[in-house]
Amino acid sequence: MTFPLETERLMFRDWTATDLEPFHSLCADPSVMEFVGDGAPWSRERTEQFIGCAREMSRTLGFCRWPVIYKPSSAVIGFCGFVPASEGAEIGWRLAKDSWGQGLATEAARAVLKHGFETLGFQRIVATVQSPNRASIRVVEKLGMKAESSFFRNGREVILFSISREI
Numbered sequence: 001m002t003f004p005l006e007t008e009r010l011m012f013r014d015w016t017a018t019d020l021e022p023f024h025s026l027c028a029d030p031s032v033m034e035f036v037g038d039g040a041p042w043s044r045e046r047t048e049q050f051i052g053c054a055r056e057m058s059r060t061l062g063f064c065r066w067p068v069i070y071k072p073s074s075a076v077i078g079f080c081g082f083v084p085a086s087e088g089a090e091i092g093w094r095l096a097k098d099s100w101g102q103g104l105a106t107e108a109a110r111a112v113l114k115h116g117f118e119t120l121g122f123q124r125i126v127a128t129v130q131s132p133n134r135a136s137i138r139v140v141e142k143l144g145m146k147a148e149s150s151f152f153r154n155g156r157e158v159i160l161f162s163i164s165r166e167i
């Protein structure tokens, strides 16, 4: 699949200046951030920093945590994408609450995972999920990722999932 990526309902592209407002509104929502980091909603500066890092990563590495655009409304509803990890990359996702429960994270992650293996050439893709985050664990399972280990980060239990490229 070529970039920008598209699925039936979603599109992924590089970040633009107008993405800050819609993306920040979901990062400032406590229910979205419950199982992210230490659980605190982000300040505008933190969201700006995230977008700045993603743009730099896209420029230097050719991948990042891309904005997810919901095609029917052209709205930015979250992100899905990669950061570098040993032997490959770590996949992650975050969607606005009013987009949950429609299979959108799974649709996004399947396309991004395929892009990671087939176009970016990753051999192994991992995901880290806080253990009470049942929705995210379900997404990971639907992608065919397997739990490998667990550890503590920010005083919270995190499960490491992985999937390797089919040879």
Ligand SMILES: CC(C)(COP(=O)(O)OP(=O)(O)OC[C@H]1O[C@@H](n2cnc3c(N)ncnc32)[C@H](O)[C@@H]1OP(=O)(O)O)[C@@H](O)C(=O)NCCC(=O)NCCS
Pocket: 031, 032, 033, 035, 036, 093, 094, 095, 096, 099, 100, 101, 102, 103, 104, 105, 106, 107, 128, 129, 130, 133, 134, 135, 136, 138, 139
């Ligand atoms: C995790 C997240 C991206 C999932 O988005 P989504 O579009 O609702 O996900 P999907 O609809 O593709 O799949 C969710 C699955 O979890 C299930 N699920 C949702 N809440 C659940 C819960 N509390 N307990 C068990 N399963 C749950 C759904 O039923 C669905 O599974 P199914 O298809 O077998 O029915 C979204 O909840 C989110 O953005 N959360 C906040 C940010 C976050 O936690 N990011 C991940 C950090 S690792």
